[in-house]
Amino acid sequence: MTPPARTLEPRRDLWLLGALGLVVLVLLAVLIVDRTGDTENTASAPTPEMGPVGDLSRRLDGDPLALGAVDAPVVMIAYSDYRCPFCAKFSRDTEPVLVDKYVDEGILRIEWRDLPIFGEQSMAAARAGRAAAEQGRFWEFGTAVYAASPERGHPDLSPEALRGFAEAAGVPDLDRFARDATGASADQAIYADVLEANAIGVSSTPSFVVNGTPILGAQPVTVFEQVIDAAAGSAP
Template sequence: MPKNNNKKKNIAIGAGVALAALLLGAASYSATKPDEPSSVTAKEESPADVSADPQAGVYPELAKLARRDAKDPLAQGRADAPVVLIEYADFKCGYCGKFARDTEPDLVKKYVEDGTLRIEWRNFPIFGADSESAARGAWAAGQQGRFWQFHAAAYADGSKEKGFGGDRLKELAKEAGVKDVGRFSDDAGSAEAKAAVKKDQEEAYGLGATSTPSFLVNGRPISGAQPDEVFDQAIEQAAKAAKPSGAGDK
């Protein structure tokens, strides 16, 4: 009997997540579709085409997706930080690169370093075999504590145009300071890497995400490489909401 109750509870939670995530799916950012240079070029001029109102709803079901694993090599920031930003991204995605280069470093300086924010990465390869290879390579770099260095190398200007084949992944691993490149290659081709990437990918699809980058800030969906102020406002509002009742400002 308890098993049936648990099953019903899980189904209810899953349905709640799916319904809440309609906002994320509806606001899905589609300017990064591959092999369409004309449409991508046109939208490059306005990377915030999709509105991501920081006043939009916050969904408790989505907030529960934060893993808060202190040993997670694909995360940075305190495991008990009041705000968790989950990023679903693809290394072949131009706007993911824009976020990584232009916005994320400032978020780290302003919020991660003072303990307010934790950033959790989710591999969400949607642009084919190269995307999948890069995702597994990133995971493999993480096994040697060099995920964020690999992330920076893979998102450097002009990097994605070189592809993410086996030799290129080794180059990125060396650039990222991965000590054992042989182990890196083995890890990237392992069943564990495939399973880890699939887990992240299925989580994103389960949310209704169809493009990258997509984010959750304490359960608040944000789609696309939005302006810095969108993230600042969402993070600051989430931090304020997370304060214990009656707590004063810093």
Template structure:
């Protein structure tokens, strides 16, 4: 389902084909009940961007309704998709943080860039730095060959511990308009402080990179995600570059629930 122009989510155009799904055996095990619950990502993307959706004060961004009930819209099976790997170069924050935000995003997605520039830094400062929140990245390239190339380049940067620096460089304003051809990706890696650019190029084109990006992409598709960015916050699906207040409310509710339940689900 394509999002309206004013939507805070980006969907592939009709001329862009869906990424080739990885072969059988590489998929994640998501039960039927989880698939039903995960359809909320698609449903929410529609309801949040429909003509009657509530808007922010600027009038141009649909706002998600986060229920006052911290358990409403939360699915324990989706919460288990948080990897909580302390050595994960594509995550920031404590592995045992009470709240995990999983983001499925594309470097060619304008609304992903908006979230990265306008919202995520505030969440890091307010919640990651004090140990409340962990953010885990998933590559979800849905806009064709350059999206796929950027995703693999981001993975390659992560092999040298520079994923988040590459993320910042790739989402800087005006960067995606310049394209993500091989020379541009190398320039972004250099800007991000990737030390060994020869290794970066080799890793970027490796089968390991393709498999890693394929794993993330398959996870997103199995969740029913059809647009970027899409999020899970301790098992609560959210879609789109929502206002910071929406994320803060969901994070604080999740943190309160985790505290009540005796801590994070390690």
């Protein structure tokens, strides 16, 4: 006599449980292999140690407000104001040394951040810097401004003066520069820089963060070299 159909259900349930158990084991094995692979990949690609401030680099390819290779092992964030006499001193005395020794060798990337703290002319100059960047002459513009800055006090950066610096920097379309420099299209990006500075407690210029290590003020070039060398030494 053929047994009732219900007597086969326990055997069928046992078979299903066994099949499901096998699937679970296979999935666990796959996960273990994947995690092992991820661990191996992480171990083979160490990242540089970061200082207490952490990694603030943006590493945007083609960023006109950055100097150096996008994949440089060391990134220095520079919070600056065009009316700051100590920023001018850094631009004239220290930055060329760092560019020659580290940026040109692919070790260092410098990323500019606007921190306009000396009144409305500082904000106008920040807009002008962004206007020069739109035509590929950002760093040349900053160099021109700082080269003419006084040793003490704050320069008078009137619209006429800013246009003159743009001309000296080789900005090709000065009328476009004037329009961009007096518009508000760059304000959001400038305010983002200010908020970033405020978030880490930076309220004076120039201030720097080198792979998470802060440097305050226009320190001697040897101070920058020591911090950059230490950061480069921790890089893969």
